[in-house]
Amino acid sequence: GVAVASAVPAILAVAAAACASRRCRCLWRGRFLLLSRSPAMCADSEALAGKPEPLPSSQSGVTGCIGVVLLNIGTPVSTSLEDVADYLSRFLSDDRVIEMKDPQAKQEILQRILRSGSAKSAESYKQIWHPSRGSPLLFHTEDLAVGLRRELGKAYEVRIGFQYSEPSVETALAQ
Structure with missing residues (x-):
């Protein structure tokens, strides 16, 4: 807009x-x-x-x-516990997000975070999720892309x- x-x-x-x-x-x-x-x-x-x-x-x-x-x-696909846990798993599995040398210890910590944090995160996403447009990060980025495309032109x-x-x-x- x-x-x-x-x-x-x-x-x-x-x-x-x-x-x-x-x-x-x-x-x-x-x-x-x-x-x-x-x-x-x-x-x-x-x-x-x-x-x-x-x-x-x-x-x-x-x-x-x-x-x-x-x-x-990025952003979860929806606010469902499964989608939020999937997104968090991908995000937290990145070695640059959780830097640990011991892969087994990292996996244990990741599982603990996912068990305890996914439900809290899903609830937080529900607070900001738009009823028809979904994830604010996604739709604001899409809006920005449309505006940038319009401003830059066909080239x-x-x-x-x-x-x-x-x-x-x-x-x-x-x-």
Whole structure:
């Protein structure tokens, strides 16, 4: 909506300034510009971007444009205990989130956190979940992508990539 559209120029200015001052990483990979303040996301994005080349324009449906991928950690699919536990498991299993050398001890701690924290987290998600649009992180990111796409014009394709949920960074880069 209006708030997203008015925020897009400011976001572009902040992104440009942050990249210029190296407060975030700007990574050009093929036709993608990846912006992130998270070293973990940048590391994964660098690894992913180094593997497959973008699809030829005849296969991707995009001709001669630059892809912009908005990165974030992700969100559960729903507020159900199962979906929240699944999301938390993916998030907490990342070695950069819980740094432990002993894999068995890490697994035990992960299981304890999931047993005790999943229900609390599911309740917290229910407090903020939108009745028709779902996860605030997802729909606000989608709104931002729409506004950014509109502001940048046809020369750019804007995608969303989440680290621990869908749409994944891999999916965003493949598009």
